[in-house]
Amino acid sequence: MADPAIDANVTPPRMEVSEEIAVQITDMNKWYGSFHVLRDINLTVHRGERIVICGPSGSGKSTLIRCINALEEHQKGRIEVDGTLLSSDLKNIDKIRSEVGMCFQHFNLFPHLTILENCTLAPIWVRKTPKKEAEQAAMHFLEKVKIPDQANKYPGQLSGGQQQRVAIARSLCMKPRIMLFDEPTSALDPEMIKEVLDTMIELAEEGMTMLCVTHEMGFAQAVANRVIFMDQGQIVEQNEPKEFFNNPKSDRTKLFLSQILGH
Amino acid sequence: MSAMTDPPRPSFRLSQLIYDTRYRSITIQVVALVLLCAAFWWLIDNTVENLAVLGKDFDFGFLGDRAGYDINQMLIPYDNSMSHGRAALVGILNTMLVAFLGCVTATVIGVFAGVLRLSKNWVVSRLMAVYVEGFRNVPLLLWIVLIFALMTEATPQPRDFREGGSASMILGDSVAITNRGVFLPMPTWGDGAAVLGLVVVLSLIGAYLYRRHARKVLYDSGRLLPMVWPALAIAIVPAVVVYFAFAMSTGSAQVRLMAADATEGQSVAAYGEAQGSLSVCVPEGTIGLNVQRLLRGQDLRYSESVFATEAMAIDAFRNGDCNMVAVPAGMEQPLLGNPDIAVSALSESTTRGAPVQFEKPVLGGFNFEGGVQVRNSLLALWLALALYTGAFIAEIVRAGILAVSKGQSEAAFALGMRPNRTMNLVILPQAMRVIVPPLISQFLNLTKNSSLAIAVGYMDVRATLGGISINQTGRELEGMLLLGMFYLALSLVISGAMNIYNNRSRLKER
Numbered sequence: 001m002a003d004p005a006i007d008a009n010v011t012p013p014r015m016e017v018s019e020e021i022a023v024q025i026t027d028m029n030k031w032y033g034s035f036h037v038l039r040d041i042n043l044t045v046h047r048g049e050r051i052v053i054c055g056p057s058g059s060g061k062s063t064l065i066r067c068i069n070a071l072e073e074h075q076k077g078r079i080e081v082d083g084t085l086l087s088s089d090l091k092n093i094d095k096i097r098s099e100v101g102m103c104f105q106h107f108n109l110f111p112h113l114t115i116l117e118n119c120t121l122a123p124i125w126v127r128k129t130p131k132k133e134a135e136q137a138a139m140h141f142l143e144k145v146k147i148p149d150q151a152n153k154y155p156g157q158l159s160g161g162q163q164q165r166v167a168i169a170r171s172l173c174m175k176p177r178i179m180l181f182d183e184p185t186s187a188l189d190p191e192m193i194k195e196v197l198d199t200m201i202e203l204a205e206e207g208m209t210m211l212c213v214t215h216e217m218g219f220a221q222a223v224a225n226r227v228i229f230m231d232q233g234q235i236v237e238q239n240e241p242k243e244f245f246n247n248p249k250s251d252r253t254k255l256f257l258s259q260i261l262g263h
Numbered sequence: 264m265s266a267m268t269d270p271p272r273p274s275f276r277l278s279q280l281i282y283d284t285r286y287r288s289i290t291i292q293v294v295a296l297v298l299l300c301a302a303f304w305w306l307i308d309n310t311v312e313n314l315a316v317l318g319k320d321f322d323f324g325f326l327g328d329r330a331g332y333d334i335n336q337m338l339i340p341y342d343n344s345m346s347h348g349r350a351a352l353v354g355i356l357n358t359m360l361v362a363f364l365g366c367v368t369a370t371v372i373g374v375f376a377g378v379l380r381l382s383k384n385w386v387v388s389r390l391m392a393v394y395v396e397g398f399r400n401v402p403l404l405l406w407i408v409l410i411f412a413l414m415t416e417a418t419p420q421p422r423d424f425r426e427g428g429s430a431s432m433i434l435g436d437s438v439a440i441t442n443r444g445v446f447l448p449m450p451t452w453g454d455g456a457a458v459l460g461l462v463v464v465l466s467l468i469g470a471y472l473y474r475r476h477a478r479k480v481l482y483d484s485g486r487l488l489p490m491v492w493p494a495l496a497i498a499i500v501p502a503v504v505v506y507f508a509f510a511m512s513t514g515s516a517q518v519r520l521m522a523a524d525a526t527e528g529q530s531v532a533a534y535g536e537a538q539g540s541l542s543v544c545v546p547e548g549t550i551g552l553n554v555q556r557l558l559r560g561q562d563l564r565y566s567e568s569v570f571a572t573e574a575m576a577i578d579a580f581r582n583g584d585c586n587m588v589a590v591p592a593g594m595e596q597p598l599l600g601n602p603d604i605a606v607s608a609l610s611e612s613t614t615r616g617a618p619v620q621f622e623k624p625v626l627g628g629f630n631f632e633g634g635v636q637v638r639n640s641l642l643a644l645w646l647a648l649a650l651y652t653g654a655f656i657a658e659i660v661r662a663g664i665l666a667v668s669k670g671q672s673e674a675a676f677a678l679g680m681r682p683n684r685t686m687n688l689v690i691l692p693q694a695m696r697v698i699v700p701p702l703i704s705q706f707l708n709l710t711k712n713s714s715l716a717i718a719v720g721y722m723d724v725r726a727t728l729g730g731i732s733i734n735q736t737g738r739e740l741e742g743m744l745l746l747g748m749f750y751l752a753l754s755l756v757i758s759g760a761m762n763i764y765n766n767r768s769r770l771k772e773r
């Protein structure tokens with residue numbers, strides 16, 4: 001396996017998937033100008049599900065998950081998050097964004113604020129949490145991602161892996177029910193990938209609903225209960241990890257897997 | 264024992280002064296310093312010697328001598344009987360005025376143009392690009408002269424404002440734009456102006472304290488108080504209330520015009536005709552102002568004498584200094600009770616006014632009178648400096664905003680923050696760090712470029728101290744030294760102030 005960061009033979013954690021629907025996407029289409037990025041996307045995510053999205057570069061993975069928290073607008077179809085319909089209504093967008101956390105490939109920490117301030121900014125200004133409480137919560141999550149001692153440093157003083165863990169903690173401070181990850185480890189040096197994936201696995205074990213764009217197939221096998229393969233703006237194939245890796249159905253998936261797994 | 268761990272003592276050779284990196288930089292600095300001192304000493308020595316040969320000494324005494332020339336635009340009282348020092352001060356204030364106005368306007372223009380140049384609207388962003396490139400790539404001097412010429416050629420003459428003329432005043436007949444400059448209403452301070460000023464200052468402090476309080480409440484209890492409207496209300500409402508309170512309380516007090524040898528209830532115009540010439544004694548402040556307004560409105564030629572108190576105005580009237588006097592109603596008694604002089608009230612009356620009143624410019628014989636005249640030279644210089652520097656600032660602002668990656672606002676949005684708050688808490692604090700350092704040098708440029716005032720005859724410090732004064736006194740060395748020191752000091756103050764801000768907000772890296 002190309003990816004040594006995660007032991008693929010670890011038993012998948014026993015995580016409950018409830019019947020409750022967290023995200024429902026129906027017949028969603030998106031264009032950039034005349035370029036059709038996403039075609040007829042249908043996807044239902046249940047609460048507690050961990051979904052890994054993979055596919056070649058430019059296939060629309062980022063665009064898909066960015067549509068879920070309205071960082072990108074979709075032009076056709078429905079997206080429902082926790083029963084809230086995503087429309088151009090600001091109230092709905094606010095509600096959805098406060099329930100959906102997101103981590104980016106390049107962390108996007110605020111460089112002018114300390115780690116602690118990064119974590120308390122949104123809770124104070126959006127959730128209206130008193131500062132003391134917000135700081136306590138932030139310290140709690142920083143402990144969880146194992147960097148409480150860096151709380152008063154600035155992002156520029158941390159390593160990439162530490163920054164990504166801060167970014168995860170920052171999202172968690174908003175107490176999201178769903179987490180989106182857009183290639184959280186692909187900007188990291190190999191030795192830092194594991195610390196971030198470990199944090200994400202912990203999160204999964206606590207039952208967080210996760211949609212994760214990643215090419216870390218070890219991670220997919222360890223925690224995902226569904227892997228989705230996208231190509232040219234479409235969902236080509238989705239299956240549980242074992243089936244997906246051992247018995248890919250479409251040729252495109254086979255080609256992709258052979259490229260990414262390196263044989 | 265310690266001898267064993269001693270490092271080998273380096274032996275020092277003379278060549279190390281040049282080749283050894285430890286000494287090399289010191290050597291170079293010492294040599295440079297010696298050369299510099301020598302050069303300065305030679306310069307000064309030579310100058311002093313040559314001056315001595317010419318019979319001149321090095322003396323700043325000329326600053327106390329009578330200047331003898333006029334300055335057409337001034338912020339403090341000045342006439343040609345005052346000293347060269349005073350003239351220099353007028354020039355310094357004129358330079359600081361145009362520099363300040365220019366910096367503020369250039370910043371506003373620059374921020375707008377910079378943001379708009381990033382606009383998705385093709386027409387808007389193209390327009391801004393044309394503005395930026397146009398002003399950046401043409402010498403500033405040309406812009407100053409061009410704008411000055413446009414202002415002088417394209418605006419009407421004062422006589423066009425006469426009845427039946429082609430031009431008219433704007434903004435409720437209070438502003439006249441002419442080829443001799445723009446005439447604006449002049450604010451005058453009436454009763455209660457000091458209280459009003461105090462209230463304005465206090466309420467600005469109050470608004471600031473409110474914002475701090477609101478932030479503290481948010482941090483302590485999580486209650487987000489509205490920030491903008493209450494702060495605005497605290498800043499504005501008390502001042503408005505005080506203004507109207509004073510306007511009402513004094514506004515009800517009538518001012519009577521009294522005249523000698525008049526029939527009771529005669530109109531001012533009729534009285535003026537009967538007397539041949541009109542002169543009026545008025546007390547200082549709002550009464551005088553309103554009487555002026557009343558009489559000017561009648562298209563009369565009259566002269567007026569202003570006195571510090573009402574009693575003094577009345578005394579002067581009794582002595583026959585004027586044939587009319589204006590006093591608040593209720594104060595006519597000492598006049599009417601005087602048997603020596605027949606006094607009666609004219610039909611016109613006016614009221615005392617508000618704490619701040621604006622004296623409008625009025626067309627006189629050949630030009631506008633009253634109000635404030637802002638000469639075209641100042642306007643053209645100001646506008647050209649602002650537009651020219653604004654183009655550079657626009658580029659700085661654009662670069663600053665572009666320097667904050669799109670990921671920053673996306674991260675803030677993903678955390679549920681709205682665009683406004685994202686701008687204030689995330690984007691601007693980062694963009695400002697990129698913007699401020701080059702902004703400082705633009706401010707410095709503008710300040711020094713203001714000496715191009717020579718092109719349009721604006722009397723800045725270069726024109727007074729560094730121009731006429733040194734021509735008249737022959738003290739070019741002293742004058743130029745002072746001038747240089749003034750620009751140096753001004754630049755240091757500007758960059759010092761901006762650097763304090765800059766240091767407080769520097770980005771911390773590892």
Ligand SMILES: Nc1ncnc2c1ncn2[C@@H]1O[C@H](COP(=O)(O)OP(=O)(O)O)[C@@H](O)[C@H]1O
Pocket residue numbers: 032035037055056057058059060061062063064
């Ligand atoms: N803002 C944009 N404007 C135009 N095209 C875009 C934009 N963002 C992405 N695209 C295009 O959309 C396609 C999908 O992009 P993306 O979702 O980022 O792919 P992935 O994350 O799978 O690599 C790519 O072809 C990309 O070039």
Ligand SMILES: [Mg+2]
Pocket residue numbers: 061062063182183
């Ligand atoms: Mg992507």
